[in-house]
Amino acid sequence: MTVKENPMNNLFTPPDFKSEDAASRMASVMDHSQRMVNDFWAKQTKQASGTDFQFFDPFAAGRAFMELGAQMMANPAKYESIMQNVAQQNYQLMQSMLERMSGENVEPVIRPEYGDRRFADPSWSENLVSDFIKQSYLITSKFMNDIVHDLDGIDPESHAKAKFYTRQFVNSISPSNFASTNPLVLKKVQETGGDCLISGMENLLRDLERGQGKLKISTSDDNAFKVGENIAATKGKVVYQNDLIQLIQYAPTTKTVHRRPILFVPPWINKFYVLDLQEKNSLIKWTVDQGHTVFVISWVNPRKDLAHKSFEHYMTEGPLAAIDAIQEATGEKEVNLLGFCIGGILSVATLAYMAAKKDNRVKAATFLTTMVDLTDIGEASIFIDDEQLNAMEEYMGKKGYLEGHHMSGMFSLLRENDLIWSFVVNNYLLGKEPLPFDLLYWNSDSTRLPASMLIYYLRNFYKKNGLMKKNELELNGVPIDIEKVKTPSYFLSTKDDHIAPWRSCYPAVHKLKGPVKFVLGGSGHIGGVVNPPKAKKYGYHTNSKKCETAQEWFETSKEHKGSWWTDWGKWAARRGGKKVPARIPGDRNLKVIEDAPGTYVKIRISD
Numbered sequence: 001m002t003v004k005e006n007p008m009n010n011l012f013t014p015p016d017f018k019s020e021d022a023a024s025r026m027a028s029v030m031d032h033s034q035r036m037v038n039d040f041w042a043k044q045t046k047q048a049s050g051t052d053f054q055f056f057d058p059f060a061a062g063r064a065f066m067e068l069g070a071q072m073m074a075n076p077a078k079y080e081s082i083m084q085n086v087a088q089q090n091y092q093l094m095q096s097m098l099e100r101m102s103g104e105n106v107e108p109v110i111r112p113e114y115g116d117r118r119f120a121d122p123s124w125s126e127n128l129v130s131d132f133i134k135q136s137y138l139i140t141s142k143f144m145n146d147i148v149h150d151l152d153g154i155d156p157e158s159h160a161k162a163k164f165y166t167r168q169f170v171n172s173i174s175p176s177n178f179a180s181t182n183p184l185v186l187k188k189v190q191e192t193g194g195d196c197l198i199s200g201m202e203n204l205l206r207d208l209e210r211g212q213g214k215l216k217i218s219t220s221d222d223n224a225f226k227v228g229e230n231i232a233a234t235k236g237k238v239v240y241q242n243d244l245i246q247l248i249q250y251a252p253t254t255k256t257v258h259r260r261p262i263l264f265v266p267p268w269i270n271k272f273y274v275l276d277l278q279e280k281n282s283l284i285k286w287t288v289d290q291g292h293t294v295f296v297i298s299w300v301n302p303r304k305d306l307a308h309k310s311f312e313h314y315m316t317e318g319p320l321a322a323i324d325a326i327q328e329a330t331g332e333k334e335v336n337l338l339g340f341c342i343g344g345i346l347s348v349a350t351l352a353y354m355a356a357k358k359d360n361r362v363k364a365a366t367f368l369t370t371m372v373d374l375t376d377i378g379e380a381s382i383f384i385d386d387e388q389l390n391a392m393e394e395y396m397g398k399k400g401y402l403e404g405h406h407m408s409g410m411f412s413l414l415r416e417n418d419l420i421w422s423f424v425v426n427n428y429l430l431g432k433e434p435l436p437f438d439l440l441y442w443n444s445d446s447t448r449l450p451a452s453m454l455i456y457y458l459r460n461f462y463k464k465n466g467l468m469k470k471n472e473l474e475l476n477g478v479p480i481d482i483e484k485v486k487t488p489s490y491f492l493s494t495k496d497d498h499i500a501p502w503r504s505c506y507p508a509v510h511k512l513k514g515p516v517k518f519v520l521g522g523s524g525h526i527g528g529v530v531n532p533p534k535a536k537k538y539g540y541h542t543n544s545k546k547c548e549t550a551q552e553w554f555e556t557s558k559e560h561k562g563s564w565w566t567d568w569g570k571w572a573a574r575r576g577g578k579k580v581p582a583r584i585p586g587d588r589n590l591k592v593i594e595d596a597p598g599t600y601v602k603i604r605i606s607d
Contacts, residue, residue: 061165068162071153079147086143093139097132110138118176118417123183130183133175141170161382168416177421177429185429192431199431207427216405217423219444224436227445228597231438232273234285236596237585238298240325243306244317246298246598247325249585250284254291257583258576260363261293261326262336265319265343268299269407271445271601274526275340277438281532283565290569292576293330293583297322297343301447301603304400310452311346311460312475319350323361328589336364336575340529341500342457344370348508349467351487352480364575366490366568368529369500372482373507374465378498379414384462389455396451404446414498439526445604468511486514490571492564494521494528506550517571518543518553521564533563540564 072079089109096106108131112119119125124134148166151159175181179189179197188196203218210216225231236250264284266272275296276284288294297318302309309317319337326335339347344367351362371377377384396402412419426432434440466472471479489512493502502520509516521528522538531538543557560567586592 061161061168064158064161064165067154067158068148068151068166071151072147074153079150082143082146082150086139089139090136093132093135097128100128100131108135110135110142112138116417117422118174121184123187127183130175130181133181137173137175141174144170157382157385160379164379164382168413171416171421174421177424179429182425182429185425188430196431197429200428203427203431203433211405214405217420218427218434219419219423219437220434220440221436222441222444225438225441227271227273227602228595231278231441232271232276232597232601233279234276234282234288234596238593238596238598239329239585239590240322241593241598241600242317242321244300244302244309244314245322246300246593246600247322248296248298248596248598249329249583249590250288250294250296250596251585252293252582253289255582256579257291257293257581258573258578259332259580260334260336260575260577261295261330261332262287262338262572262576263319263322263326264294264296265322265337265339265347266297266299267341267343268314268447269342269404269449270442270447272296272298273597273601274439274442274530276597277442277530280534281438281530283530283532286532286565287569287572290573291579292572295322295326295329298598298601299447300600301404302401302450303448307396307400307451309450311349311456314346314453315350315353315475319347320354325590327361329585330583331588333361334363334577335361336366336572337362338366338368339370340368341370341525344368345372345461345467348372348482348485348512349473349475349480351485352482353475353478355484355486356478356480362487364488364490364572366492366572367505367508368492369494369497369505369525370491370508371500371504372511373468373504374462375468376501376504377462378501378504380410380499381462383410384458386463389458389463392458393451393455396454399451401448401450402454404448407449408444408446411499439530443526468507482511483513485512487512488514488575489516490568491516491518492521492529492568493518494524496522496524497528499525503550506553509546509553516546519564519567520554520557531563531565533566536562538563540567542567 093109096109099106108125112134119134124130144166145163148159148163151162154162179185185196204215207216207218208214210218234250236248238246239249240247264272264275266275276282279285284294284296299318300306319339323335327333337347337351339345347365347367348370351365354360354362392402423434427434460466460473464472467482470481470483473480489508491505491508493500493505495502506518509518520541521531522540523531528538539559539561540563541554541557541559543553545553545556547553547556
């Protein structure tokens with residue numbers, strides 16, 4: 001690599017604040033910030049006193065690091081080779097920097113891991129100081145992660161926490177996150193005369209104010225989307241509602257439709273319109289265009305008055321009530337089902353309940369990123385230990401629900417570089433506004449969760465793994481056994497899913513007794529599902545064999561180009577029944593209540 005002029009040129013030159021209104025803007029920022037800082041510390045005091053709750057537990061992190069330190073001190077010889085390797089790499093780095101300063105081309109001592117976009121900009125390598133800082137950080141961060149990964153003499157739960165919190169710490173101190181060590185930020189400071197830092201402070205204060213003292217990082221331009229207009233805009237009508245759901249029936253776009261309607265059961269942690277973002281990437285709109293009568297459950301954003309609603313209420317007032325309503329709306333007794341994430345888990349449990357009740361109205365079921373075996377739920381497990389559940393239960397006992405920002409924050413921590421630190425750099429250091437992004441707009445539109453439902457779900461599904469155990473769970477007075485489910489099923493998992501690891505979804509192939517088609521898509525929990533054919537992005541894997549293990553299935557699978565939508569479309573068409581004249585919402589026994597997407601989906605957590 002050729003050094004461009006002086007490798008340290010202009011890196012630490014202080015900015016010339018040339019903006020005419022810089023002084024007045026700074027005065028306004030300082031005045032505004034005082035109140036917001038007071039609010040922020042008030043929130044921290046509530047957390048420390050136990051009157052507030054958060055998934056990121058600083059005390060748990062402290063205990064994890066104490067155990068880590070104790071183990072290292074007890075067996076220093078075990079880590080000697082790792083430390084020697086770090087010392088060797090640091091020596092090589094110093095040598096390479098000296099060689100570069102003399103004008104030689106030198107290969108990096110260490111490179112960022114594949115997919116790490118923090119150091120993708122060429123300036124991180126072109127400037128000698130930035131390159132040294134970057135490589136020094138990568139060596140140190142790898143050392144810290146390696147030390148924790150090789151830790152022994154510690155229970156698995158504590159080990160998982162140590163690895164997670166170490167990664168959080170290591171990623172938080174990345175030089176990309178600080179103005180003085182990020183060459184992109186330093187360049188922007190010079191170009192704007194420091195205005196970008198003032199804009200960043202204004203953005204930070206705005207986000208603190210939006211979070212009412214908690215930092216709620218903006219990830220998308222909220223003003224770019226409006227539910228019902230340019231997002232969640234597929235034409236349809238609300239034809240039924242109760243305390244928990246509004247049921248939307250979509251208007252047909254074909255003259256004839258398959259006889260069996262499809263009921264979409266989305267997760268209730270966020271809004272249903274992840275399946276109906278914009279026309280170009282709406283799975284709902286695409287399914288309607290394939291000649292299906294599509295219904296979707298739009299879950300309510302509950303308040304304290306619904307604190308008593310349990311998981312079985314979500315079943316009886318959710319898919320079971322919707323299936324009854326669909327029969328009224330279409331005259332059809334038979335339906336097909338599609339469940340997504342926790343909506344898929346509810347759908348599996350509902351099918352087991354229906355099997356116990358000899359109710360065979362569901363003729364085919366699709367499950368998107370749905371875990372049946374919750375033995376291994378990935379890093380999410382560190383947030384759901386007994387200590388956290390007890391604290392959550394005590395908090396919700398007073399509140400009646402868990403606010404949406406808690407779950408949203410937890411999932412962001414599982415992908416902290418993409419969902420937290422990249423926006424810290426963009427919004428607060430570079431002073432930019434986030435771009436319009438429908439998926440991230442939806443991701444920020446989270447919902448509250450009723451106390452009774454959430455505690456039952458976490459204790460019985462996550463902690464006890466009750467769905468995998470015969471008659472362990474009882475819903476509406478009926479013991480359930482998912483091995484009694486004989487419904488033909490289509491399971492879609494995604495390769496990089498950090499919420500529902502695909503290997504934890506695969507056991508459904510053996511547990512459900514009907515014919516199961518398992519498909520592995522590309523990307524992650526949301527991006528792999530919202531993958532329209534026209535985008536030509538991620539492919540998918542299929543395998544006609546019923547392999548014993550997920551790894552064996554993958555190794556013998558066949559890779560296909562294109563979207564899983566088209567594969568599923570053929571599968572769903574074969575199970576949709578013969579064609580009948582298209583149905584118009586409100587043309588039978590259920591009258592139209594209001595236009596889609598309805599009222600429930602528009603209730604935000606601030607309302």
